[in-house]
Amino acid sequence: MIFSxxxxxxAIVSGILIGGFYAAMASGxxxxxxxxxxxxxxxxxxxxxGSYAAYMMNHDFGLDPILTSIIMLPAFYALxxxxxxxxxxxxxxxxxxxxxxxxxxxxxxxxTEVTLVLYxxxxxxxVDASYIGPTLxxxxxxxxxxxxxxxxxxxxxIAALQxxxxxxxxxxxxxxxAQDQLALRLMAVNPIRIKRIAFAISIATASIAGAFLxxxxxxxxxxxxxxIGRIFAICVLGGMGSLPGTVIAxxxxxxxxxxxxxxxxxxxxxxxxxxxxLLTLAVRPAGLLGR
Amino acid sequence: xxxxxxxxxxxVVAGLVFAGALAVGNDYIFFAGYVVxxxxxxxTAWNILGGYCGYVNFGTGAFFxxxxxxxxxxxxxxxxxxxxxxxxxxxxxLVGGIVSGIVGFGMGYLTLRLRGAFxxxxxxxxxxxxxxxxxxxxxxxxxxxAYILRPENAPLIGSYVRYLFLTMLLxxxxxxVIARLIERSRLGxxxxxxxxxxxxxxxSGVPTLRVKLIATTISGALMGMAGAPFPxxxxxxxxxxxxxxxxxxxxxxxxxxxxxxxxxxxLIGAILLDSLQQLITVTISSAVNLLIVGCLLVAFxxxxxxxxxxxxxxxxxxxxxxFVGRRAVSLDEPGAVVPSDSSPESPA
Amino acid sequence: xxxLLEVDNLSKRFGGFVALDNITLxxxxxxxxxxxGPNGSGKSTLVNCICGTLRNEQGSVRFDGRxxxxxxxxxxxxxxxxxxxxxxxxxxxxxxxxxxxxxRLYTVEARGVHRTVEEVDEHCHGLLREVGLEAKARQRPRDxxxxxxxxxxxxxxxxxxxxxxxxxxxxxxxxxxxIDDILALLVRLNENGVTVILIEHIMSAVMSFSRRLVVLVxxxxxxxxxxDEVMRNPEVEKAYxx
Numbered sequence: 001m002i003f004s005x006x007x008x009x010x011a012i013v014s015g016i017l018i019g020g021f022y023a024a025m026a027s028g029x030x031x032x033x034x035x036x037x038x039x040x041x042x043x044x045x046x047x048x049x050g051s052y053a054a055y056m057m058n059h060d061f062g063l064d065p066i067l068t069s070i071i072m073l074p075a076f077y078a079l080x081x082x083x084x085x086x087x088x089x090x091x092x093x094x095x096x097x098x099x100x101x102x103x104x105x106x107x108x109x110x111x112t113e114v115t116l117v118l119y120x121x122x123x124x125x126x127v128d129a130s131y132i133g134p135t136l137x138x139x140x141x142x143x144x145x146x147x148x149x150x151x152x153x154x155x156x157x158i159a160a161l162q163x164x165x166x167x168x169x170x171x172x173x174x175x176x177x178a179q180d181q182l183a184l185r186l187m188a189v190n191p192i193r194i195k196r197i198a199f200a201i202s203i204a205t206a207s208i209a210g211a212f213l214x215x216x217x218x219x220x221x222x223x224x225x226x227x228i229g230r231i232f233a234i235c236v237l238g239g240m241g242s243l244p245g246t247v248i249a250x251x252x253x254x255x256x257x258x259x260x261x262x263x264x265x266x267x268x269x270x271x272x273x274x275x276x277x278l279l280t281l282a283v284r285p286a287g288l289l290g291r
Numbered sequence: 292x293x294x295x296x297x298x299x300x301x302x303v304v305a306g307l308v309f310a311g312a313l314a315v316g317n318d319y320i321f322f323a324g325y326v327v328x329x330x331x332x333x334x335t336a337w338n339i340l341g342g343y344c345g346y347v348n349f350g351t352g353a354f355f356x357x358x359x360x361x362x363x364x365x366x367x368x369x370x371x372x373x374x375x376x377x378x379x380x381x382x383x384x385l386v387g388g389i390v391s392g393i394v395g396f397g398m399g400y401l402t403l404r405l406r407g408a409f410x411x412x413x414x415x416x417x418x419x420x421x422x423x424x425x426x427x428x429x430x431x432x433x434x435x436x437a438y439i440l441r442p443e444n445a446p447l448i449g450s451y452v453r454y455l456f457l458t459m460l461l462x463x464x465x466x467x468v469i470a471r472l473i474e475r476s477r478l479g480x481x482x483x484x485x486x487x488x489x490x491x492x493x494x495s496g497v498p499t500l501r502v503k504l505i506a507t508t509i510s511g512a513l514m515g516m517a518g519a520p521f522p523x524x525x526x527x528x529x530x531x532x533x534x535x536x537x538x539x540x541x542x543x544x545x546x547x548x549x550x551x552x553x554x555x556x557x558l559i560g561a562i563l564l565d566s567l568q569q570l571i572t573v574t575i576s577s578a579v580n581l582l583i584v585g586c587l588l589v590a591f592x593x594x595x596x597x598x599x600x601x602x603x604x605x606x607x608x609x610x611x612x613x614f615v616g617r618r619a620v621s622l623d624e625p626g627a628v629v630p631s632d633s634s635p636e637s638p639a
Numbered sequence: 640x641x642x643l644l645e646v647d648n649l650s651k652r653f654g655g656f657v658a659l660d661n662i663t664l665x666x667x668x669x670x671x672x673x674x675x676g677p678n679g680s681g682k683s684t685l686v687n688c689i690c691g692t693l694r695n696e697q698g699s700v701r702f703d704g705r706x707x708x709x710x711x712x713x714x715x716x717x718x719x720x721x722x723x724x725x726x727x728x729x730x731x732x733x734x735x736x737x738x739x740x741x742x743r744l745y746t747v748e749a750r751g752v753h754r755t756v757e758e759v760d761e762h763c764h765g766l767l768r769e770v771g772l773e774a775k776a777r778q779r780p781r782d783x784x785x786x787x788x789x790x791x792x793x794x795x796x797x798x799x800x801x802x803x804x805x806x807x808x809x810x811x812x813x814x815x816x817x818i819d820d821i822l823a824l825l826v827r828l829n830e831n832g833v834t835v836i837l838i839e840h841i842m843s844a845v846m847s848f849s850r851r852l853v854v855l856v857x858x859x860x861x862x863x864x865x866x867d868e869v870m871r872n873p874e875v876e877k878a879y880x881x
């Protein structure tokens with residue numbers, strides 16, 4: 001492989017951009033797994049759901065996908081709240097989360113995926129938007145807008161989430177519920193309600209991440225499976241619940257994947273994030289910025 | 292019942308099953324039955340780590356594939372011209388089992404110090420890493436896949452698929468015997484303490500890491516053994532379908548639906564669920580099949596967390612449902628294995 | 640002669656919070672040690688560090704003359720260190736007898752003491768009898784009251800045939816006569832050679848049982864000596880009365 005500086009720079013830049021998008025996908029899991037300790041491995045399936053919602057609106061009404069995802073936020077929020085309620089009653093209350101709760105989400109992953117297959121088929125779907133075609137050229141670096149725009153919006157999204165967590169009452173209650181439920185109760189705040197809100201927010205992020213996904217690449221139902229490991233790897237590497245950590249970890253993984261793909265071939269790229277995950281778990285389970 | 296009588300009875304039952312299949316007169320039953328038996332092994336193996344210890348392994352597909360690809364590697368090593376049954380299936384199973392067992396041990400060593408949730412995620416990661424390694428290893432065909440020539444016949448038995456069925460039948464018996472043996476032994480109780488409360492288990496003197504490693508190794512080895520004959524069964528092996536998460540969901544759903552606390556749970560789950568899946572695949576479509584598995588899994592974990600066995604618990608509960616009772620009671624003693632609810636014995 | 644338990648400059652932090660600050664403690668064999676302190680003073684953290692459930696960053700622990708730093712908890716139990724948990728942690732899927740049997744199967748066996756299944760069973764029933772739970776031997780922990788669960792905790796710790804037993808608030812919620820029963824049990828254990836560390840809030844129990852008293856406040860040891868002297872210590876008074 002001829003090593004050229006341009007190639008290297010392009011790989012790094014595209015890695016960073018893709019990393020921004022990965023961060024959006026992982027932000028939901030940062031909330032549900034990092035903070036609430038709920039192993040929602042079905043999260044990618046909800047992202048795909050978001051992608052298909054964006055596809056339908058774009059295909060039938062010409063709506064911009066990101067706009068669609070924002071309109072769909074309440075629906076996804078409600079879905080998240082409903083799922084958490086079931087999860088709480090069936091598993092958390094009974095103390096069964098580790099085995100049966102996990103199996104529950106795994107089942108949801110399949111149900112969602114197969115329902116999409118039955119409804120939409122296995123063909124790849126994509127969307128049209130004004131920023132999907134063009135590419136910016138800065139010096140010798142190509143910046144495809146279809147990746148840059150989601151990256152930017154993703155960073156905005158995460159900044160908003162971080163603000164919510166740190167400044168608002170609900171946000172701080174969410175951080176508190178992870179640490180001390182009893183104290184919350186003593187303040188007359190129902191921890192179950194807080195957790196439900198947090199989980200609902202986490203699923204809501206999937207709506208937006210889904211729109212990003214289908215902007216960046218064509219989507220078919222099983223695409224979600226490729227992202228399960230990436231998302232959890234980013235969450236763990238980023239320190240379990242630290243949103244800034246998630247962004248850094250996402251970009252790190254994005255860059256390493258990009259470099260691997262460029263210089264060693266794309267068939268090695270999937271192993272990158274998982275290799276990272278295994279390494280992190282073995283060496284420093286608290287992650288880069290972890291508690 | 293002690294293990295030896297159980298083994299004998301199981302072998303007799305297996306013999307009857309084989310004879311019954313022969314009597315049907317159509318090789319299709321062997322093709323279909325092989326898959327059912329394969330899932331009996333996979334779900335029993337999964338349950339040793341998942342049901343007994345409480346550690347969820349999502350990488351069933353990876354261990355299964357390791358067994359399959361060991362066979363492919365040996366097949367390529369021997370050379371495609373040699374008659375494959377110079378290497379009989381049981382030997383391939385042994386190799387597959389050893390390879391998967393070692394990987395299981397290694398994975399366990401790296402990840403079992405972590406909390407259960409991290410362990411599960413790590414198993415996902417491992418599955419993908421393994422798949423990537425295999426896909427990039429041209430010797431076993433890489434992403435193009437690998438072809439295995441299945442011989443027409445096996446000596447004495449007739450068509451080769453009958454031979455495959457028979458070996459998988461014996462492996463199924465073996466895995467059930469192993470699971471039951473573990474369940475009734477001190478090791479099984481140690482595993483239960485880990486599932487119940489790992490911290491308290493450590494404080495009580497249970498060497499939790501060692502027990503978990505044993506479980507992971509046995510579980511991985513059995514999965515590898517189930518995968519070893521697969522290339523001969525299917526003829527053409529593709530990485531993405533072999534490593535698929537579909538194996539994982541089946542290996543998880545079957546014990547959870549059948550019942551995780553006892554050896555017969557995965558057996559029931561595998562037979563019922565796989566037969567159902569084969570029926571649906573033939574009558575409706577294979578996509579609907581996975582939907583049904585997902586729905587059943589979700590329904591059972593919410594509504595019947597102890598599985599089918601749990602629903603019929605009275606009939607499966609031992610009279611003396613504790614360590615002494617399980618070891619000491621034998622079928623010969625009058626009044627043994629009588630359905631009862633746990634009423635306290637009168638003080639001695 | 641070296642003491643049974645030697646804790647040397649042990650410190651434990653959780654992030655920025657110092658839970659234990661340079662604890663040094665020596666417990667000779669046969670001692671009846673009481674460990675008291677306000678809630679949150681670090682008593683359970685100290686127990687966790689001694690028993691290996693938590694890793695301390697600083698300091699060392701020696702048990703029976705051997706350094707046990709870094710040793711996993713189960714090995715420490717094999718060596719003869721046993722504890723009951725402050726919030727009971729029974730094994731919910733097993734009967735009471737089996738709960739008590741686990742330490743016998745795994746700890747006593749590990750020391751090379753081989754007993755038949757029947758002998759072990761008899762011992763387990765005996766232990767349950769001592770704490771008054773034999774009638775419920777075949778039931779499961781979910782059928783127990785909070786108080787009974789504490790007794791089960793104690794029985795399970797005793798089942799490990801320890802040299803040193805740490806009883807972490809085993810008596811909370813018990814009636815006077817139940818407290819007396821447990822105290823008598825601990826005294827009997829001690830007379831049979833088991834060193835006991837009693838962590839309690841019930842002062843009457845602590846005072847009557849302990850021959851020596853250690854007081855922990857905010858992670859630091861502020862007193863260590865004879866019970867009456869310690870209780871007259873002004874710092875101790877301040878800690879309790881504010």
